[in-house]
Amino acid sequence: MTRVLVRSVRNLVAGAQAVEEGDLDTIVAKTSTDEIGSLTDSFNHMIGELRLKERIKDTFGKYMDPRIVTRLLDRPEVAEPGGARRNMTVMFIDLKGFTSISEKLSPHDLVKMINRFFDHMTEAIAENGGVVDKFMGDAVMAFWGPPFTSPQEHGTLACRAALAAVARLDDFRAEVVAELGADARDLEIDLRIGVSTGAMIVGTVGSHVSKSFTVVGDPVNLGSRLEGANKAYGTHILVADETRAMTEDSSLQFREIDLLRVKGKNEPIRVFELVAAGSTLGEEECREFERGLAAYRAGDWEIGETAFGVVCAAVPDDLPSRTYIERIAHFRNTPPPNNWDGVWILDAK
Numbered sequence: 001m002t003r004v005l006v007r008s009v010r011n012l013v014a015g016a017q018a019v020e021e022g023d024l025d026t027i028v029a030k031t032s033t034d035e036i037g038s039l040t041d042s043f044n045h046m047i048g049e050l051r052l053k054e055r056i057k058d059t060f061g062k063y064m065d066p067r068i069v070t071r072l073l074d075r076p077e078v079a080e081p082g083g084a085r086r087n088m089t090v091m092f093i094d095l096k097g098f099t100s101i102s103e104k105l106s107p108h109d110l111v112k113m114i115n116r117f118f119d120h121m122t123e124a125i126a127e128n129g130g131v132v133d134k135f136m137g138d139a140v141m142a143f144w145g146p147p148f149t150s151p152q153e154h155g156t157l158a159c160r161a162a163l164a165a166v167a168r169l170d171d172f173r174a175e176v177v178a179e180l181g182a183d184a185r186d187l188e189i190d191l192r193i194g195v196s197t198g199a200m201i202v203g204t205v206g207s208h209v210s211k212s213f214t215v216v217g218d219p220v221n222l223g224s225r226l227e228g229a230n231k232a233y234g235t236h237i238l239v240a241d242e243t244r245a246m247t248e249d250s251s252l253q254f255r256e257i258d259l260l261r262v263k264g265k266n267e268p269i270r271v272f273e274l275v276a277a278g279s280t281l282g283e284e285e286c287r288e289f290e291r292g293l294a295a296y297r298a299g300d301w302e303i304g305e306t307a308f309g310v311v312c313a314a315v316p317d318d319l320p321s322r323t324y325i326e327r328i329a330h331f332r333n334t335p336p337p338n339n340w341d342g343v344w345i346l347d348a349k
Contacts, residue, residue: 008037011028011031012040014028024051025051030044084202087197087199088144089197090158090197092193092194092227095117096190098138112180120165124167127161128157130158131148142161143202155242155247156246158195158243159239165193166193166237176189192235194222194223194226195226195274196223197242197243197246222240226271235320239271244272255286255290258271258344263346288307288308301328304324305328308324308328
């Protein structure tokens with residue numbers, strides 16, 4: 001009797017050790033119908049539940065961010081409709097020139113390219129603590145903040161993810177050419193990123209048929225608008241002032257780009273460019289750009305044009321400076337109204 005009891009207990013111990021090492025296929029043989037047998041049944045049932053959860057994570061983790069799946073499994077009440085208002089950061093990444101690219105590639109090659117792009121972008125997001133919210137055509141939406149990151153770090157993490165996404169661009173281009181061959185050599189492959197921070201609703205929204213764990217609110221709309229605003233300045237990453245203000249990483253370099261009044265908002269928003277690593281912009285060029293921006297807002301076209309010209313002479317591919325030189329040329333011929341406040345109205349969504 002002692003040997004039977006000891007053998008059953010040893011089987012359970014061995015099973016527990018196997019599960020501890022990650023083997024969820026473990027099944028302990030039931031050798032009796034007493035309390036040890038009941039304990040064995042409970043153990044096998046528990047491992048079956050763990051195995052089911054892992055399968056759910058593996059399956060749905062491919063359709064939504066694994067961190068959301070894990071949270072829904074750990075706290076089922078999160079799946080209930082409703083949400084909480086929290087200060088969070090949202091980011092939109094869009095593949096530039098997708099329409100022209102789609103005209104040059106076959107559907108099969110286009111899907112391969114988009115999937116490769118999403119691989120790089122989601123890795124950049126995940127490595128910096130972000131949650132992928134959804135894929136929208138050729139764009140990715142992600143967010144940071146409680147309950148997935150601390151209330152103090154989400155702005156910094158989002159900015160790091162944006163820089164990581166830009167840093168992966170060269171590898172993505174090389175992989176596209178390697179996979180698609182000569183058809184991809186002439187493609188203009190680039191990206192645009194918008195980052196915004198503010199109070200938004202995070203929670204489960206949707207109908208009785210389909211639901212999504214997501215974020216909604218004005219900062220979300222602003223992030224999308226900033227992504228599109230990169231077109232006007234030739235920039236890669238535009239960041240809202242609130243995001244820049246909460247960043248704690250002194251290595252992040254920003255320069256103010258403009259005061260924007262986006263559609264549907266009366267108050268102008270101060271917008272900054274997050275300068276990518278390896279940029280040729282030095283401190284002197286940033287000071288000249290700042291001087292030119294102040295002169296532009298004051299309506300002093302001569303000083304503004306001179307300052308932006310200095311930046312272009314030092315960094316010929318600085319497109320924001322060229323954008324302001326073109327604006328100043330326009331205002332010389334068509335002066336703004338007397339009550340002009342230096343704010344640029346962004347009509348495009």
